[in-house]
Amino acid sequence: MATLTAAERRAGVTAGSSGNHAQALALAARLCGTRATILMPADAPASKRAATEGYGAEVVTYDRYAEDRDALARALAGERGMVLVPPYDDPWVIAGQGTAALELCEDVEGLDVLVVCTGGGGLTAGCAVAARSLRPSIRIVGVEPEVADDTRRSLAAGRRVRIDVGRTIADGQQVPTPGELTFPILQALVEEVVTVTDAEIAAAMRVLFERCKLVVEPSGASALAAVLAGRVDVAGRRVGVTLSGGNVDPERFAAIAGTA
């Protein structure tokens, strides 16, 4: 994490549907002795809200299908005199998320492919920068839900496309358009973005639970879902897969994985 300015030490507000960022910011604010306010969709999983509040942050909710998150966040930050900390469209946040690939490449030699869950693109951009710099031949594949394929469409169009995001269990990936900062990085470094269905995500969550004994939320299991569903060419290759986020309570997990 970057050193905070005096203003940043005062308070922070973030606008992210991604519970990992909310919790990280809440904890960072507490460690720095300041307060965080988190703007969160009203339909975010209860466990995300509870965990974020548990770290001492205030949670303000909005309707993700009717309201403009970014405008709300800017207004809230302005009113309260807070610093906005975006969940992905920020160079320090991108760099921080890239440490996942940094650690993976340090632990595992000779990766041929890295498959990353793509929402706003912060994790994908950061991981692509880190992995490519350590291993220039690595192939980076992003994964989005079928109904939230803004990055896939944007890469095909050669510009940031804004889509109407459909409903999906992968709430952390319900992003209408790639980030301003993340998109050029994805254009430069990502070979391909593939999509997965909710059923494929649910099946991957079940495999992770039953065979790996790991709790991974839908958005965080989409990369593995793409591999298991045969969307990524992995034959004979050494493949890294991100598992990002476990913000799901046992009841919701069972309801989702039970459909697999």
Place this chain on the structure above:
Amino acid sequence: MATLTAAERRAGVTAGSSGNHAQALALAARLCGTRATILMPADAPASKRAATEGYGAEVVTYDRYAEDRDALARALAGERGMVLVPPYDDPWVIAGQGTAALELCEDVEGLDVLVVCTGGGGLTAGCAVAARSLRPSIRIVGVEPEVADDTRRSLAAGRRVRIDVGRTIADGQQVPTPGELTFPILQALVEEVVTVTDAEIAAAMRVLFERCKLVVEPSGASALAAVLAGRVDVAGRRVGVTLSGGNVDPERFAAIAGTA
């Protein structure tokens, strides 16, 4: 694993309610090019049976409340000319289970206390031998379900006591009496055995799921349950806790953790 004799290579049968042992034996048999037959309680979780059969073993069921497992296993082994591989009362099995503490003590320096889930006593005996040899001052605490406290009672009595095991969610710890080989080791090395309720186990499973993102079955979460419930004196101490087994499907997990 020990080198197998020619007879052992032919086939193996085990008698254990503990799904970890069943799966390990099934896989070991496959790797050795032989067949395993597993004697399993009819009410064992479906995931234990499915995983065991998935590794290629044949599963034979019995009624844990009405039938004598050990007699059945001996009869089955005799009929089929198989070698009996007990789930805990065997020096090699005890030594193998002790590698959990061996690895823990290699990874974490300066442990003051090691809290271990106790069923037949194989894991506890093996971990006690390994941990005590590496760290003579370590305190070993066993944990049993309240209704299956055969080891606690046996240590108090100074001899192996046989109890009527009650119903508990911790099916891997429903053992009526400590093992012949494990008990003297526990007498020599275990300072204390404490008990936990099903509600305390469920609460520990929920904590592991929500905060550690780990799937642990009831029997495997009992040691953490004892710590969280304040049954073990941990203040100011460096404490190791075994998490042993994740043989539980998402639906059963939710049903159990939902009561916490």
